[in-house]
Structure formats: structure tokens, C-alpha cells
Amino acid sequence: MTTLDVETRHAIHPDHAKAMDTQALRDNFLAEGMFAEGEIRLVYTHYDRFTVGGAVPNGGKLTLGKVDETRTETFLERREMGIVNIGDAGTVEAGGETYAMNKGDVLYLGMGSGAVTFSGQGRFYITSCPAHKSYTSRLITVEEAKKVEMGEAATSNKRTIKMFIHPLVMESCQLVMGYTSLEEGSVWNTIPAHVHDRRMEAYLYWGMADESRVIHFMGEPQETRHLVVANEQAVISPTWSIHSGAGIGEYTFIWAMAGDNVDYTDMDFIQPADMR
Ligand SMILES: O=C[C@H](O)[C@@H](O)CC(=O)C(=O)O
Numbered sequence: 001m002t003t004l005d006v007e008t009r010h011a012i013h014p015d016h017a018k019a020m021d022t023q024a025l026r027d028n029f030l031a032e033g034m035f036a037e038g039e040i041r042l043v044y045t046h047y048d049r050f051t052v053g054g055a056v057p058n059g060g061k062l063t064l065g066k067v068d069e070t071r072t073e074t075f076l077e078r079r080e081m082g083i084v085n086i087g088d089a090g091t092v093e094a095g096g097e098t099y100a101m102n103k104g105d106v107l108y109l110g111m112g113s114g115a116v117t118f119s120g121q122g123r124f125y126i127t128s129c130p131a132h133k134s135y136t137s138r139l140i141t142v143e144e145a146k147k148v149e150m151g152e153a154a155t156s157n158k159r160t161i162k163m164f165i166h167p168l169v170m171e172s173c174q175l176v177m178g179y180t181s182l183e184e185g186s187v188w189n190t191i192p193a194h195v196h197d198r199r200m201e202a203y204l205y206w207g208m209a210d211e212s213r214v215i216h217f218m219g220e221p222q223e224t225r226h227l228v229v230a231n232e233q234a235v236i237s238p239t240w241s242i243h244s245g246a247g248i249g250e251y252t253f254i255w256a257m258a259g260d261n262v263d264y265t266d267m268d269f270i271q272p273a274d275m276r
């Protein structure tokens with residue numbers, strides 16, 4: 001028996017978010033405690049019905065089959081999924097195939113893949129959104145990812161963007177996903193910040209020391225707020241919100257998006273001088 005915990009997050013209007021205190025911001029936009037040994041935990045959001053979560057089989061087996069929130073026979077009946085292994089070697093079985101995943105590998109599972117079974121010592125970060133068509137499932141290794149260097153050491157944001165579920169690498173319905181690693185001494189992820197009203201986004205911060213934190217900025221560009229984020233916590237970024245942060249120490253973040261287009265470059269940048 002797999003322990004499955006699903007939490008629902010409603011979509012928040014920016015006028016509502018403006019009035020929130022720290023705890024309310026965290027309750028609505030931060031996902032904590034997704035990685036629990038021997039459990040699958042999901043956060044089902046009403047932002048494009050995007051779902052994030054964690055599966056930590058801890059040497060056993062965990063199966064993600066039916067999820068009541070979707071009222072379908074299996075969770076992936078009308079959805080696609082992207083999985084990143086942020087732990088040690090593990091295995092994912094779906095659609096009659098077995099995929100061995102090392103740390104940093106990404107697995108795309110197409111609509112109709114059926115139940116998904118996680119095993120081994122992996123810590124699996126799960127992202128999923130509705131799909132209209134079944135694309136071929138595929139394991140994308142770190143070597144196969146498309147890499148783009150961004151930023152400068154002088155502005156403390158030298159980083160490598162690794163694209164996995166991305167039009168330059170493979171086809172998907174809505175899901176676009178990859179992760180970005182900072183160079184030593186660079187602390188800022190995406191800066192200048194941006195919004196994209198066409199797509200929601202989720203950031204999972206990982207590879208951080210226990211005592212380290214990322215100060216993540218969210219909110220409308222002229223009405224910013226912040227979240228203090230620890231390792232393996234995710235920020236759910238509504239379409240109206242910037243998503244940018246500075247870390248105290250090393251970190252990587254997995255970005256995943258769904259919405260009206262899969263064009264990664266479709267971003268509206270906000271220069272620091274225009275932020276408030
Ligand atoms: O819409 C795209 C996303 O916010 C991220 O991919 C940005 C990012 O990885 C970076 O600038 O470092």
C-alpha cells in the first residue's frame with residue numbers, strides 16, 4: 001500500500017495576495033514537506049491544474065495510480081508528467097517500461113502511461129499537467145539536455161540553464177521543464193526578473209545545505225513580496241508573479257511550467273529599476 005497525500009492549492013488573485021502576511025503567503029505559494037520517506041505527496045494546484053510533488057521510495061516501492069482529485073482511472077489518463085531524480089540511483093516503471101534514473105536525470109511520461117512505480121534510493125520530484133495528446137515517454141540524461149550559459153560573475157548570476165522537456169530537446173503538450181545551477185559565488189537566479197501571463201511556473205530549490213536559504217521574490221513586479229525557502233521546498237508562481245531569488249550558498253532550482261505555449265523565450269522582463 002502506497003501512502004498518498006494530496007493537498008489542493010487554489011488560484012489566488014493578485015489583489016488578494018497583496019494583503020497576505022508571511023504565513024498566508026507561505027500557505028498559498030510555498031510547498032514544504034513534499035519529500036517524506038515511504039510516501040508520495042502531491043500538491044494539486046488550480047494554476048493550469050499543475051501538480052508538483054515528491055516520491056521517496058526509500059528502498060521500497062511506491063505506486064502512483066489513482067488520484068481522487070482527477071476522478072480518472074489513473075492520474076496520467078489525461079495528463080503528462082515530468083520527473084527529476086534529485087536523490088541517489090532509482091527506478092521508475094510506467095507504461096510497461098523500466099527507466100533507471102541517476103541523480104539529475106529527467107523522465108517524461110506521456111498521457112496514458114498508466115500507474116507509475118518508484119523504487120530504489122531516488123528522491124523523485126514530480127511535475128504534471130493536463131495533456132491533449134500522447135507523446136512518447138523518454139528518459140533524458142544530463143548529457144542529452146540542451147545547455148545555455150546565462151549571466152555574469154560581476155552581477156552574481158552566472159549560471160547554466162539545462163533544458164530537458166523543452167521544444168529543442170523533445171515534444172510535449174504543455175509541460176516545459178529543466179533546471180538551472182549557479183556557479184560558485186553567483187547567488188541570483190533569474191535576474192532581471194520576468195513574468196509570463198501565458199504560463200504558470202513552479203520552482204523547486206534543491207542541492208542546498210540544511211542551514212542555507214534562498215530568499216525568493218514573488219508578487220506583481222511593482223508589489224513584490226518574499227518567501228524564505230529551504231532545501232527541497234517548491235514555490236508555486238502564479239502567472240502574475242515574478243519568480244527570482246538569491247541564495248545563501250549553493251543551490252539548483254528545477255523550473256517547470258504549463259500554459260498556453262511551450263516557447264521558453266516567451267517572457268516579459270522587468271528591469272530592476274522598474275520593480276518595487
Ligand atoms: O520561464 C523560465 C524560468 O523562469 C526559468 O527557466 C529561468 C531560469 O532558469 C533562469 O533564469 O535561471
Ligand SMILES: [Zn+2]
Nearest residue numbers: 194196201243
Ligand atoms: Zn519564468
